[in-house]
Amino acid sequence: MKTSKQDTVYDVIILGGGFEGLGAAFTLAEKGKKVLVAESRPSLGWEATWTYNLELQKGISKYADILADEISSSGGTKGNRIDPVLTELSLLKMAKNIEILHYCCPSGFEIENNKVKALIMAGKSGSFYLQAKSYIDATENRITTGFTGEKDSEQPSKHIYSFFMNAVENTENLPEKVNYGNGVLLIKNTPWKGEAAIEFETSRSMYQARLEIPEILKFIRAKVSGMEKAIMTHSANIGLPIYAKNTTNFQSKTENIFYPSRRNATSAQGREALLSERMKSGEEAAALLMKKLDTLSAPAKLDRACPPSVIPEDAEHTDIIVCGGGTAGAVAAIAAGKQGQKTKLIEASVCLGGIGTAGAIHVYYHGVTGGIQDEIDRRVSELDALYAPDKMKRGFHPEVKKTVLLEMALEAGVSIEFESMLTGTETDSVEQHLPAGKSERADRKIKSVITNNLSGVNRHTAEVFIDSTGDADLAALAGCRYSLGRDTDAVPHSYSQPSDSIIEDKSIKENNFDMGYCDPTDPWDMTRARIIGLRHYQNASFADEKRAFALAPLLGLRNSRLIYGKYRMTLADQIKASEFPDVIGYSYCHYDNHALDYENESDEAMIWVWCLGNWHARIGCEIPYRSLLPENIVNLLVACRAMSLEFDAHNQLRMQRDMQRIGEAAGIAAAISCRDKKYPTEIDVKKIQEKLFESGALKNKENNYHWDGWKPENLFALQMKNNLLASGENMTDIVKSAYDLKTLKNKLDSDKAEEKYNAALKLALANDEKARKVLLDCIKERCPIKTEGYKTAEMWKPAMMLAGMLKIKEAIPLLNEVINDETSDQAALIAAMKALARLGEKASAPLIEKMLKRDNLPSIQTFQRSSGHMPVVEENSLWKLELAAVECLSGLGVKRPDIIERYIDNESAVIRRSALRIKEKTGV
The missing domain is CATH 3.50.50.60 (FAD/NAD(P)-binding domain)
Incomplete structure (x- = not known):
């Protein structure tokens, strides 16, 4: 798997993005070293941000003190107690000069002359190399000792697990600990009004500790005053490991890999300095490495792009x-x-x-x-x-x-x-x-x-x-x-970085808003998307009443x-409510595409939303087994x-x-x-x-499991005049079957622009000659009225798209005017270009090239906000306009490889992939 960083040679690669690894990274980056932190979890400082070990003591570590001040400036501290969300956001801010890689794991080394020549990383799309002069293993279990045959790790004996209660009454009067079973529950205040953390030791695995929460909740509601009506809002992602002793420094036989000592939690109590001491041990490891770093040479260039697969024999x-x-x-x-x-x-x-x-x-x-x-x-x-x-x-x-x-x-x-x-x-x-x-x-x-x-x-x-x-x-x-x-x-569906907040009625409310595009198959791009997502929260309000109390560990990848x-389901199947002999389920929703740029969607999607206004129309069908x-x-x-x-x-x-x-x-x-x-x-x-x-x-075994009970009353297929199951697969056939064309024809002479042009958009698809002429009027007038429905556009924009699809050559002068008009937005420009390309109007190519030279091209795209209080995200989308122009120009006989090359190495994998798609389609 080729990565966007494949040719980079770092000074230091640090495995593990906990407090120890970050202490080393901050120290080395401050000295001007090129540092990569590789942390498989999508979060920095996991001891605080994932296990919710939330005491940060000052006066021990330089960077722990900086972190404490950063969190405090956002209102996220109370004494030594810190907020986990603001901790993660603050660590990310401090890591601005450090490269970060999430979503993949180290799987081996290539060692030459007693030195690590390359690190093999494994991600969801396969393995790839990373190279550095030196390596620090700051993982919890020193994972790389297994690669060198020097296995040196201790297994935890127990874990400390945490969960949070909100809307707690009289938090200042809560006991610090309560006897529970054979142990104790620790009850701790947080920086926030009405919130308390409950911590307990468990012998369960770090992932199964949550199974103990129900019984603990019953206990504290009955025994701890103020907890009766509180809401349990969130729990740690994993438990904090408890060890019998601290982890000591380990000297590897391999010359350029270092294993620092580490402070461990040895009991549920007495952890006040744990985070700061771990940060300090990382700082000390970096200081030792700095003394040797200049004596280490850069590794030789690899003779192959992809590493061999690491496959254990045992299974x-x-x-x-x-x-x-x-x-x-x-x-x-x-x-x-x-x-x-x-x-x-x-x-x-x-x-x-x-x-x-x-x-x-x-x-x-x-x-x-x-x-x-x-x-x-x-x-x-x-x-x-x-x-x-x-x-x-x-x-x-x-x-x-x-x-x-x-x-x-x-x-x-x-x-x-x-x-x-x-x-x-x-x-x-x-x-x-x-x-x-x-x-x-x-x-x-x-x-x-x-x-x-x-x-x-x-x-x-x-x-x-x-x-x-x-x-x-x-x-x-x-x-x-x-x-x-x-x-x-x-381009895939847009992604989101959701979070949770508490709303006034003591319920949990999600913040779900789109923030751009992400390639879910590329760990570098996933990391980039995660970081961008978190940065949107850095400017958010963290007042008690609407703060995000938890950042979702998963990106919203739609x-x-x-x-x-064996069978590939289609939008037509869903519009027609198709039935299948191998039905295994029933499904309905609507065309829930978060895109706002339907000029770049398929013809079917553009027609369904822009021409017909059917984004919210209920559609669905049976699910065939063959699709699995x-x-x-x-x-x-x-x-x-x-x-x-x-x-x-x-x-x-x-x-x-x-x-x-x-x-x-x-x-x-x-x-x-x-x-x-x-x-x-x-x-x-x-x-x-x-x-x-x-x-x-x-349901309905007697009818071979075909069952109408799943269908909502407002299902599109039930509302239309004909049985859509008999219609063809393309949108033209569906329009002919679904709509009353005779009634629509009577509206073509209407004095009301909305009525007339709305009818024309449908009838043109049914090859009505008069409707084609009305579409030209719609484009000429640039009718500002939108088709009724969600996410529709001014009617003249889908009219342009149809003019290209239906080969209405009379539209060419009007389309050229749109290209020349500096007030045309991006949707209009792309719609006009695509129509001209379909019409094969080579004389329009110089107009498109002239348009591309303008310095005022529309470039800002907004994204959908589904719920919550976060602001709408905007992003520069000039790449969409320029790549669309490349494809259209290619259809008109003009090649623009320079534009493709501009995006082929973009930091966004989605933009790179889009440029490659256009390159493949056009042969540019």
């Missing part, structure tokens, strides 16, 4: 492996386990549930109930009152759902590996069942998956695999064909790879948003209830596959349907 075998424990994957594992199959769940994050729990989107948006998800929702509702006595006013409690999903997975016998990243796979060929020439790719099966975690590299084998990574990581690593982003320019499967089956991997099911969908179709079928449904179906299918000793591609779909009927996920 643990199981029946079913589910990669990804998010919205779909958690349910898939539970469903498989309930069927009695030995199931392993591999999750890159720290909890189950994905975007609904770790992504701060703890509310269902449309979708159909039924099946295992009903049991999940019932158990969440039953436990909800314990966490939030006044009940959640919106959605479900994310902490409750984390606990319920973990309980249900363990009850089903599922083995779970948290913080394990899928980084590779082994595949093998299988006997072909199709006649020669019927398949472009030979069938293969997955033998094993390779994962990286805090302990190193691991190999796992199974009979059946389920890809619930959200990004089709396993499918892609196994060689499945996929698309990424919209067909026009490879779209990534989309596989090519990749083209050529016989023992893999893809159960996540990366299932076999066209880009336009994913906007409707990506909601949490949809994902929970396909997760259950995939888990059941995998179990049947194991029992019947057949590949998922070979099993009888009726067996899956029968199990789904038993769970309540499918």
Whole structure:
């Protein structure tokens, strides 16, 4: 995998972005050294920001003191107590001269002449090299000692776990500790009014400690005055490890890698100086390294771009492996386990549930109930009152759902590996069942998956695999064909960095706002997106009444790879409410595309939203089992948003209830596959349907599970005059079937511009000659009226797009005027250029080139804000205009490779990918 930093040689690479690693990084960066901090978790200072160990003592460490002052300036301190959100934002601000890499793990070294020549990193798209003169291993377990054969790490004996209560009465009078069972609960104030932290020791793993919270909540509500009506808002992502002793300095036999000493927590109490002392040990390690750094030479250039795969010989075998424990994957594992199959769940994050729990989107948006998800929702509702006595006013409690999903997975016998990243796979060929020439790719099966975690590299084998990574990581690593982003320019859905706040009625409210584009397959771009997302909070208000109390550890990634499967669902399927013989579920929503630039979307999307005003129209259809089956991997099911969908179709079928449904179906299918000793591609779909009927996920068995009960009354297909199932696949056929064309024709002579032009947009698609002429009037007048509906544009803009699509040559002079007009916005310019390219008007090419030379081109794009109080994000999008111009000019016979080259090395992987897409399409 090529990375954007592949050719960089650093002075120092620091593995581990905790306080020790940051102390070293700050010290080295201040001395002008080029430093990279590689931290697999998407957060700096994990001891405070993820475990919520929140005492920061001054007078011990230079940079801990700077950090304390920075947090204090934002109002996030009270004595030695610090706020975790402001701590993370402050650390990020302090790291402005340090490069950061999240979302990947170290997996090995290449050592030459007793020196590390290169570090091998593994991410979700494979392995890559990093190089430096020297390395500091500041990971908690000194992971690289395993690479050098000098394994030196101590396992923690216990963990300290924390959770927070808000709307607590009389926090100043709370006891500091309360006896509980054989131990104590520590109760600590925070910088915020009405908030208290509860801390306890546990012998459970750092990921399962949350299972103790319900009993502790019952206890403190009964025994601690002021806690009766408080709301439990958030808990630590992981527990803080407790060790028997501190970690001492370790001298490696390898010349250019250093292992500093470290202060550890040895009990729940007496941790006031832990963060500062860890920062200090990093500073001291950097000072020692500085004495040797000038004597170390830069490593020789590598003779190959990609490292060899690191694949352990040993492997643990199981029946079913589910990669990804998010919205779909958690349910898939539970469903498989309930069927009695030995199931392993591999999750890159720290909890189950994905975007609904770790992504701060703890509310269902449309979708159909039924099946295992009903049991999940019932158990969440039953436990909800314990966490939030006044009940959640919106959605479900994310902490409750984390606990319920973990309980249900363990009850089903599922083995779970948290913080394990899928980084590779082994595949093998299988006997072909199709006649020669019927398949472009030979069938293969997955033998094993390779994962990286805090302990190193691991190999796992199974009979059946389920890809619930959200990004089709396993499918892609196994060689499945996929698309990424919209067909026009490879741009994916926008992403968000959500957070949680408390609203006045003592309920948790998500802040969900888009902030640009991110390539979910690239760890460098994921890191860039995370940092940009967090920086938007640095200017936010942190007053008591609306502060963000938790930053979601997961980015809101709405779209990534989309596989090519046995059937690829379309937007037309959803508009027509298509039915399938292999139905495994029902789904409805609307065309929930957050894009605001429909001039860059597909023709179908532009027509659906701009011409027809149907962004909010309810659409949906049955979900076919074939859409979970990749083209050529016989023992893999893809159960996540990366299932076999066209880009336009994913906007409707990506909601949490949809994902929970396909997760259950995939888990059941995998179990049947194991029992019947057949590949998922070979099993009888009726067996899956029968199990789904038993769970309540499918209805109406007597009609082959085709059931109208899932359809809302306002479903588009139910409101139209004809049965849309009989219409064709393209938007023209749908318009002809859906709308009363006779009535629309009568409106073409209306005196009301809105009525006349609205009718023309529809009728032109039905090849009405008069409507084509009316479209010209609409463009000429630049009608400022928008089609009724959300996210529509002034009618003259879709009229331009249609003029190009329908080859209305009379529009050419009008389109040229738009190009020449310096008041034209970006949408108008791109719409006009695309129309001219479709019309093949080569005489317009000089006008487009002249336009590109202007220094006042419209370049600011705004993004959608879905909920919360954060400001709307704006971003420079000149690249969209210029790359669209390259494509249009190419169609008119003019090549502009200089513009492509301008973006081919952009820091944004999405912009790079878009430039490459345009280059491929045009041959520039």
